[in-house]
Amino acid sequence: MPGARLSRAEIERRLERCRADYEAAKARVAEIGFLCEGTLLQLRTTCGNPNCRCAQPEGRHGPYWQLTWKEAGRTVTRVLSEEAAAHYREWTANRRRLEALLAEMRALSREAGEYVAAQAGFNFEGPRRSSRRRRSGR
Numbered sequence: 001m002p003g004a005r006l007s008r009a010e011i012e013r014r015l016e017r018c019r020a021d022y023e024a025a026k027a028r029v030a031e032i033g034f035l036c037e038g039t040l041l042q043l044r045t046t047c048g049n050p051n052c053r054c055a056q057p058e059g060r061h062g063p064y065w066q067l068t069w070k071e072a073g074r075t076v077t078r079v080l081s082e083e084a085a086a087h088y089r090e091w092t093a094n095r096r097r098l099e100a101l102l103a104e105m106r107a108l109s110r111e112a113g114e115y116v117a118a119q120a121g122f123n124f125e126g127p128r129r130s131s132r133r134r135r136s137g138r
């Protein structure tokens, strides 16, 4: 409980900083456009013909774009055109940005909760989240 040993003024100062950082994160969330689940992959393939240019690593066919995601516990894959891939690239990046901001907002809220609790004289006992638990590989 980091708030317990701090002066009232210091607690108020830190709480104010949490509020400001939280408002800044909210403003960045508001700027985020459409989201897409899944992982965008760029593939270069070989056709198996030993005389084809793709037999050389630099000569492989492609690039092809592929989006992979989980749906009802199964992995779904879609091959995308270059144009579609550009949209999905932006939208999956938006999703990662949003998730990072949400993690930041959770951490700030937790910190603020400890200061609010210290001001009011009770212990903040909300659920703890490991910062390593983020990014479930999607």
Ligand SMILES: [Zn+2]
Pocket: 046, 047, 048, 049, 052, 053, 054, 055, 061
């Ligand atoms: Zn080939």
